[in-house]
Amino acid sequence: MALEHINQVKGLVSRPRLRELMRRTDYHAWRSLGSHLGWITATGSLVYLALGTVWLVPAMVFHGVGIVHLFSAQHEFAHRTAFRTRRLNDLFGWIFGAAIMLPHVYFRWEHTAHHTYTQDTRRDPELIPQPSSLAGYFLYLSSLPYWWGFLRPFCRHLFGMTTGAENAFLPATERWKVIWEARAMLAIYLSLALIAYAFDVTSLLYFWLLPRLLAEPYMRLVRMSEHVGRPVNNTNLLQNTRTMQVSTPLRWLAWNMPYHGEHHLAPSVPFHALPALHREIARYQPSITRGYWGAHKDIFLRSLHGSGPALALNWPKTGARR
Numbered sequence: 116m117a118l119e120h121i122n123q124v125k126g127l128v129s130r131p132r133l134r135e136l137m138r139r140t141d142y143h144a145w146r147s148l149g150s151h152l153g154w155i156t157a158t159g160s161l162v163y164l165a166l167g168t169v170w171l172v173p174a175m176v177f178h179g180v181g182i183v184h185l186f187s188a189q190h191e192f193a194h195r196t197a198f199r200t201r202r203l204n205d206l207f208g209w210i211f212g213a214a215i216m217l218p219h220v221y222f223r224w225e226h227t228a229h230h231t232y233t234q235d236t237r238r239d240p241e242l243i244p245q246p247s248s249l250a251g252y253f254l255y256l257s258s259l260p261y262w263w264g265f266l267r268p269f270c271r272h273l274f275g276m277t278t279g280a281e282n283a284f285l286p287a288t289e290r291w292k293v294i295w296e297a298r299a300m301l302a303i304y305l306s307l308a309l310i311a312y313a314f315d316v317t318s319l320l321y322f323w324l325l326p327r328l329l330a331e332p333y334m335r336l337v338r339m340s341e342h343v344g345r346p347v348n349n350t351n352l353l354q355n356t357r358t359m360q361v362s363t364p365l366r367w368l369a370w371n372m373p374y375h376g377e378h379h380l381a382p383s384v385p386f387h388a389l390p391a392l393h394r395e396i397a398r399y400q401p402s403i404t405r406g407y408w409g410a411h412k413d414i415f416l417r418s419l420h421g422s423g424p425a426l427a428l429n430w431p432k433t434g435a436r437r
Contacts, residue, residue: 123352124381127396133381136388136395143387144197147370148207151188154368155181159322166321172329175321179330180368182323185211186334187370193223196385213300215327216265221272221285221293228284230382234347234355240284243343245414252414255339258331272297340410341375352379358393358403359410376400 124133158178165174191197192208205219212219225240232238246252254260271277272294277285285293311319345355358376366373374389377396384392397403404410 127380127399128392132395133384136381136384136392138388139196139199139385140387141199141203143385144191144203147197147367147386148188151181151184151368151370155185162321162326171321175326176329176333178322179326179328180333182327183215183330183334184368184370185215186217187368187372189215189217189219189222190226190372191370191386193219193226194382196383209296213303214323216300218269218272218293218296218300220289220296221268224285224289224293225281230379233352233379234342234345234349236347238283240280242347243339245343245347256332256335258328258335261331261335269297269300273301336407336411337369339414340404340407341372344410344414344416352376353396353400356380357410357413358400359406360403361406365407376403 128136155178158174158181161174162171162178165171188197189208189211192204192211195201195204197207198204208219208223212222229239229241234242236242243255244251246255268278268281275294277290277293282290307319310316340357340359342356345357347355349355353376356376356379359373361369361373370386371389372378372386374393377384377389377392380396381392404413
């Protein structure tokens with residue numbers, strides 16, 4: 116299926132243009148990384164100013180949105196397309212993964228399978244089930260299924276176990292890394308908890324853990340918008356993946372991942388080049404929605420009511436358009 120994905124993008128974009136779009140630069144990575152961390156620092160200042168006031172929870176939620184969007188950066192590091200060197204991608208991927216409690220090595224291999232088998236109900240390990248009721252919809256947005264989905268494999272890995280389903284995408288040479296990654300993360304969390312307890316430090320609670328937990332439902336809303344409501348068991352990436360037209364601040368915070376159809380069509384194109392790729396292929400895309408609200412309106416129509424607008428795929432008949 117990976118080869119089929121490659122052929123799909125080559126049918127829309129010429130090879131010289133695609134090679135140009137795939138060029139990686141450390142400049143864009145450092146710029147986005149610095150501005151993202153600067154945003155988290157600024158919102159952390161709001162939390163500090165709100166301590167002891169009724170504004171504390173809203174400030175932590177606002178701060179948490181920046182923290183949960185570290186996933187967007189980690190996702191780019193997992194593709195090893197942010198920095199030019201693999202070492203920097205893996206280093207920051209692991210740091211950010213620990214910050215948001217998402218083991219990086221495990222996620223990188225799981226996510227590779229997601230790209231290979233997008234929306235395949237048997238083989239896509241990241242496929243989000245389409246809710247069949249309002250209760251199921253809001254249950255997923257609560258983030259409870261997400262945290263349960265994190266804890267089960269994490270605990271297994273602590274005891275040195277992987278399942279057959281995991282072994283389908285985890286190479287045998289990588290399984291020991293996943294096991295020791297979980298143990299290293301647990302050691303870090305226990306050390307931080309002991310330090311906080313010994314020195315009566317509440318900073319970790321207000322500036323990291325609570326904001327991280329409070330903002331996860333927002334990230335579930337974002338992640339749900341990428342594929343839920345799109346056709347399953349359909350290998351056409353312009354149909355099974357959704358692109359969202361969101362505001363510039365949200366697109367920046369998400370490292371351009373609202374251009375999700377483009378990303379799946381060409382995963383080797385770095386985040387900073389996705390807007391250019393979008394301009395190349397927008398005329399062929401049947402699943403562009405107006406913001407996350409438009410995506411969730413589509414989810415309601417298709418997943419909750421079994422209806423929705425037809426997909427009009429305008430695929431070119433003679434290969435790449437130039």
